[in-house]
Amino acid sequence: MSVSLTGLKVFVRTFGCQMNENDSEHIAGILLGAGAARAEGPEDADIVVVNTCAVRQKSEEKLYSYLGRLSQMKKKRRFLLGVAGCVAQVRRADLVGKRPDIDFVAGPDSYLDLPEIVGRAAESPVIRTEFGRDWKEIGAASTVRQSAWSAFVPVMEGCDNFCAYCIVPFSRGREKFRPLPSVVEEVRAAKSAVEIQLLGQNVNSYRDPGSGTGFAGLLEAVAAVPGVEWLRFITSHPKSFGDDIIRAMAAHPKVCPALHLPLQSGSSRVLERMNRGYTREEYLALVGRLRRSLPELLLMTDIIVGFPGETEEDFEATCGLLREVGFAGIFSFRYSPRPLTAAAAGPDDVPLEVKRRRLIALQALQRSIQAGIYRSFVGRDLRVLGTGPSPKGAGRFSGRTAGNLVVNFDAPADPAGRFVTVRITGSGPYSLHGSALENGDVSVFRGEN
Numbered sequence: 001m002s003v004s005l006t007g008l009k010v011f012v013r014t015f016g017c018q019m020n021e022n023d024s025e026h027i028a029g030i031l032l033g034a035g036a037a038r039a040e041g042p043e044d045a046d047i048v049v050v051n052t053c054a055v056r057q058k059s060e061e062k063l064y065s066y067l068g069r070l071s072q073m074k075k076k077r078r079f080l081l082g083v084a085g086c087v088a089q090v091r092r093a094d095l096v097g098k099r100p101d102i103d104f105v106a107g108p109d110s111y112l113d114l115p116e117i118v119g120r121a122a123e124s125p126v127i128r129t130e131f132g133r134d135w136k137e138i139g140a141a142s143t144v145r146q147s148a149w150s151a152f153v154p155v156m157e158g159c160d161n162f163c164a165y166c167i168v169p170f171s172r173g174r175e176k177f178r179p180l181p182s183v184v185e186e187v188r189a190a191k192s193a194v195e196i197q198l199l200g201q202n203v204n205s206y207r208d209p210g211s212g213t214g215f216a217g218l219l220e221a222v223a224a225v226p227g228v229e230w231l232r233f234i235t236s237h238p239k240s241f242g243d244d245i246i247r248a249m250a251a252h253p254k255v256c257p258a259l260h261l262p263l264q265s266g267s268s269r270v271l272e273r274m275n276r277g278y279t280r281e282e283y284l285a286l287v288g289r290l291r292r293s294l295p296e297l298l299l300m301t302d303i304i305v306g307f308p309g310e311t312e313e314d315f316e317a318t319c320g321l322l323r324e325v326g327f328a329g330i331f332s333f334r335y336s337p338r339p340l341t342a343a344a345a346g347p348d349d350v351p352l353e354v355k356r357r358r359l360i361a362l363q364a365l366q367r368s369i370q371a372g373i374y375r376s377f378v379g380r381d382l383r384v385l386g387t388g389p390s391p392k393g394a395g396r397f398s399g400r401t402a403g404n405l406v407v408n409f410d411a412p413a414d415p416a417g418r419f420v421t422v423r424i425t426g427s428g429p430y431s432l433h434g435s436a437l438e439n440g441d442v443s444v445f446r447g448e449n
């Protein structure tokens, strides 16, 4: 069913991770491709799509509060309200039907059908949440990028790992891989992007459905695309991080020395209960192999505190591992049971105040570790990709290093989307400070090369 949305304005609001940001770029691209125009906000939109994240209870709570505000708006003015993404997938029955303000629910595998879904939703509520086993190609033509110089490029979707706390295998389905030629084509098509970020829930398990080429081969193919300056990827799973990937990272200077390597817990006992598939010792051995091959590598990680059964000793093991590895950043969370997961079937037995105390202690420890890492860059000249004006004040700008550290710096003009060399003169636990060098490396958009 071909539906024209000409004359309608669409607004997409995103909750969650980079995968969701990229999905929102697709949702906007598909709806604009059907004739819709962009709205500045929900106030002037005919169609509002809320793209959701179900990974943590807190993000779901934020979503419901936002939906409440939209619901109030709908009492005064008619527009179509849709929920997309992970919450749409796992809470579909609680959304359409129980909430008359919601007109459609679209799971992650149904975005290509959105014009038709919107068309039908004008008549009666629609739920579309089926999963297919094959990759659904959306492509560059149906992607409205948020940034001209940095492009998200999905390479796989879903997960087969079933970690005990994680909703993703239920909200995103089982793993499916994008054909390697499509990935390379999208990278080529993103002509102005100097930075490419390959996305997937578990990129290390990538296999090209045609040739069987693994993630190391994919990295090599993307790094070979002319004009790509920085190449990043997220998310990696420690249990499937092969040495071939390490070799590919070391062989290609375009692959940034920054890696998100989720740990979750530093206790082998907890890791086993989480069904993570590696021990503390195996994680540390992988970090050792990575650092021997990539001496400049900066590591980021995810930590959950208060997983069921976590003792003080388990928690101390996590703190000890943080000290031993020296992560440049962590995302840390209190455990919250998610529907459908294995852990949710058992007791959530670590008291809330204990979870809170552990999270505060963990974050304080990390802050001190991180401050030392950031301090070690003072005095160096770093290549920085500008991202625009700094929230820190007029005349200052922000950017990121290859290692993904935030830098706030003085520069004569806005360097957004361009590389500048910044002399680092100071640091804090979350950012570096400095000044752009006048005759430093200033490169241009890929399309101008």
Ligand code: SF4
Residues within 6 Å of the ligand: 159, 160, 161, 162, 163, 166, 167, 168, 169, 201, 202, 237
């Ligand atoms: S690897 Fe585990 S934590 Fe990551 S998406 Fe899959 S199930 Fe979730």
